[in-house]
Amino acid sequence: MSDLNDLSISDARDALRRGDFTAAELTAACLTAMEGAGALNAYAHPTPDIAQARAAAADDRLRTGDAPAMCGIPIGIKDLFCTEGVASQAASRILQGFRPPYESTVSRQLRDAGAVMLGKLNMDEFAMGSSNETSVYGPAVNPWKVDDRRLTPGGSSGGSAAAVAAGLCLGATGTDTGGSIRQPAAFTGTVGLKPTYGRCSRWGIVAFASSLDQAGPMTRTVRDAAIMLGAMAGHDPRDSTSADMAVPDFEAALTGDIRGKRIGIPTEYRMDGMPEEIEALWARGADWLRAAGAEVVDISLPHTKYALPAYYVIAPAEASSNLARYDGVRYGHRAALAQGDGITEMYEKTRAEGFGPEVQRRVMVGTYVLSAGFYDAYYNRARKVRTLIKRDFDLAFEAGVDAILTPTTPSAAFGLGEMAQVDPVQMYLNDIFTVPVNMAGLPGIAVPAGMDAQGLPLGLQLIGRPWEEGPLLALADVLETAAGFVSRPGKWW
Amino acid sequence: MLDLAFTPPAPKVIAGAREDWELVIGMEVHAQVASAAKLFSGAATRFGAEPNSNVSFVDAAMPGMLPVLNEYCIEQAVRTGLGLRATINLTSAFDRKNYFYPDLPQGYQISQLYHPLVGEGEVRVDLAPGVARMVRIERIHVEQDAGKSIHDMDPALSFVDLNRTGVALMEIVSRPDIRGPEEAAAYVTKLRQILRYLGTCDGNMQNGNLRADVNVSICRPGAYERFRETGDHGHLGTRCEIKNMNSMRFIQAAIEYEARRQIAIVEDGGKVVQETRLYDPTKGETRSMRSKEEAHDYRYFPCPDLLPLEIEQAWVDDIAATLPELPDAKKARFVEGYGVTEYDADVLTAEREAADFFEAVAAGRDGKAAANWVINELFGRLNKEALAITDSPVSAGQLGGLIDLIASGEISGKIAKDVFEILWSEGGDPARIVEDRGMRQVTDTGALEAAVDAVIAANPAQVEKARANPKLAGWFVGQVMKATGGKANPQAVNDIVAARLGL
Secondary structure, eight states: OOOGGGSOHHHHHHHHHHTSSOHHHHHHHHHHHHHTTGGGTOEEEEOHHHHHHHHHHHHHHHHHTOOOTTTTOEEEEETTBOBTTBOOOTTOGGGTTOOOSSOOHHHHHHHHTTOEEEEEEOOSGGGOOSSSTTOTTOOOOOSOOBTTBOBOOOSSSHHHHHHHHTTSSSEEEEEESSSTTHHHHHHHTOEEEEOOTTSSOOTTBOOSSTTTOEEEEEESSHHHHHHHHHHHOOOOTTOTTSOOOOOOOTGGGOOSOOTTOEEEEEGGGOOTTOOHHHHHHHHHHHHHHHHTTOEEEEEOOTTGGGHHHHHHHHHHHHHHHHGGGOSSSSSSOOOOOOTTOOHHHHHHHHHHHHSOHHHHHHHHHHHHHHSTTTTIIIIIHHHHHHHHHHHHHHHHHHTTOOEEEEESOSSSOOBTTTTTTSOHHHHHGGGTTTHHHHHHTOOEEEEEEEEOTTSOEEEEEEEEOTTOHHHHHHHHHHHHHHHTOOOOOOOOO | OOOOOOBOOOOOEEEOSSSEEEEEEEEEEEEEOOOSBOSSSSOBOOTTOOTTOSOOTTTTTOTTOOOOOOHHHHHHHHHHHHHTTOOBOSEEOOEEEEOOOTTOTTSEEEEOSSSOSBOOEEEEEEEETTEEEEEEEEEEEEEEOOOEEEOSSSSSOOEEEOTTTTOEEEEEEEOSOBOSHHHHHHHHHHHHHHHHHHTSOOOOTTTTSEEEEEEEEEEOTTHHHHHHHHOOGGGSOOOEEEEEEOOHHHHHHHHHHHHHHHHHHHHTTOOOOOEEEEEETTTTEEEEEEETTTSOOOOOEEOTTSOOEEOOHHHHHHHHHTOOOOHHHHHHHHHHHHOOOHHHHHHHHSSHHHHHHHHHHHTTSOHHHHHHIIIIIIIHHHHHTTOOGGGOSSOHHHHHHHHHHHHTTSSOHHHHHHHHHHHHHTOOOHHHHHHHTTOOOBOOHHHHHHHHHHHHHHOHHHHHHHHHOGGGHHHHHHHHHHHTTTOBOHHHHHHHHHHHHTO
């Protein structure tokens, strides 16, 4: 048997229920792995005391037979989630020292289901970034590497992806505004699911772009994603955008039978300059699904090319407003003031010190696109584009397509620091395949499907109909099995 | 709905140094929704609580907190819209109005710019019997209030009280249909009256629960009519907005000052600059707060935390069915049904509770007499003692009983005032009081004749004078009343005196 911390959630669950080992032992294995993984910088705030206490409580529940699927499963929580009494600072200096007196709905549901929180995971500051390099904690590092090049685990849920890939937890929460779950999953050979917008409550999650943000599970297997999503999802009256819909048994949807399903291959995702190996992997993915009995058809999503520019109007616009509350008045960082400084200086100095460059860039872009005289040209136009993008998907689904297959990212993980000198737009291009899914509010899942020539993982993305995470997971499960991706990064840290 | 006929008043004209000017006024009234909880959080709205005690995590804009709409506040706003005969928009939406201020924790106010809950309506503003201005309502939107910054507690520090943060407001926006300072005050008074009838706002201006932003411009006579015909604002002058007025007196004074200020500028060949101004009540002046150039760019956009607000016509109909009778209808009914004057009907309907009191008194009695007693005796006394109608020591039943005693001739009006005094200070049943204290009116003709004869016999000189000048007969009546301790029926005494004197 492999180390306990490398188990899948489903295997660990079964073993815990059988009494093969205790939640305390499983948790201890993860905590030990975490201690030895400082080089990955995955955890910003480890919480071993909480973990041990919750593991003990989970063992009590397991003994009484009152053990939901996540009971005793050690997980990491992205720093974007507010966790009661535990530092929650969205990887930003501006929330330094902030310990919320409340627990986000998603992390509370996981806690209530018996999951064991190991700590808070590194991420890009306010979830703005695709490489984890905008974090105030410094970047999380990908456990996969090529020679001595340290690679990004992707972002913004980079700490989550690194921790899952390196066995520093059995699963982790992520959030995905434009690809922040799926891109890091692809870069680390893990599974990342962004549910339908409204499936998981946003209550208690530090907001980036409210109309796009969605929490989801990051795991090592599709089955684990199904199990974990079941505990995270559900209607929350405290989030008006949370859907009042029943949460199905996602794991039960993994029947292995996808015969007759129609899979769309969108022509517009065939980008110029896309690496050949990604193109080849995509074709292979289609073959695997076809071999399993699905029908693969070409489809058109004509407004795809406008998704990224529209996203980079809408997301910053919402962010500029959402981040206005970080003003140094009530919590978090407040700049030291000089004699004679007034409220304006307090705002300016606090926000200049508290926000990193990428956050400042997006706040400025967002402020600009909402200003008088530019609103129609940018924000309103972007909203219209968003409607068109959504309609593209609607039409495809109406035409009988059950899911859409695309690459997750246009490349494998890149080196840390490599993007520092290039135009920020180059970094934004990482999200080209994932952003349209957020714009349309659809569920999307990244599944590890192969390796590039350097031996780095590559992912495929499946996009599903709204609220059909179950059927989507079933397809992902078949894809995962067919791909047979079982590689784990060699331990170098 | 039964409404009284009216004609509009002439607009106020101010004579400048060179020519005459008219005023054009539009108002934005912020009315705090009467509700136990805030618009988007469960925190209480109670006034006067310890600073920062009615504050939820949502109000304090803690990270990750989300607004959840309080349905009751929407019901109240719909009720208000119906009360102002306005269209209710079944689909509306919330927008964020972004600006930085310490008493605005979110850094934005959630409001309704693009799709307000309530559309066009109207308010009839009564100015004198038969004279009223119909002021059009453009819209009512629902929004959050801000907190309170306190700058005078410490020489170096400012403090913030978030108790008011997030309390629901209705912003009631009028068209520029108000034509003078008195009309402006009357408009706010009428709005306040309607809101209080509806129970949607307590109208407490001192606590800031009702406050007005006043837009004032001036124009030459005739220009306003051209604006109304064409809808072209170009016919009107440049407006200035006077912010945050919470007194009827200050509203009038500020408009008066502001109009004269603008007239002086224009007559000197200058141009009025569009800006936001503040009224300084101690100096009686308005002063510039910020110019158009300095105006905030609020960067409004749809609030992504809230879905569009969809309400059903059936729900609106249910609310409409529970609407109370409103002042205009009640007033018309009082005039028609009780025969009271429009002026008296105005006084009687000013407050719903007072109108109810009047109706209880007037039931089955002479309306005019009831109005007279309620207005002159009861309201007069309540005003003097600064009591509300609900605190009246004299009940409607008691007052009605008193009026019955007058009607049946058992007591005179004068004695009735004494009985009222007893009711006020001691309480009791009016008939019993009259009985027990021997206050019944003397109508026995024999007794009265004897009293008259006695006075005539004792005052021969006065008799001579009265025969020469019949107006002096009243002196005899007075003497008889005095002699009978006021209990004599004055009309009967009058008749006997006249007969005895041969007048």
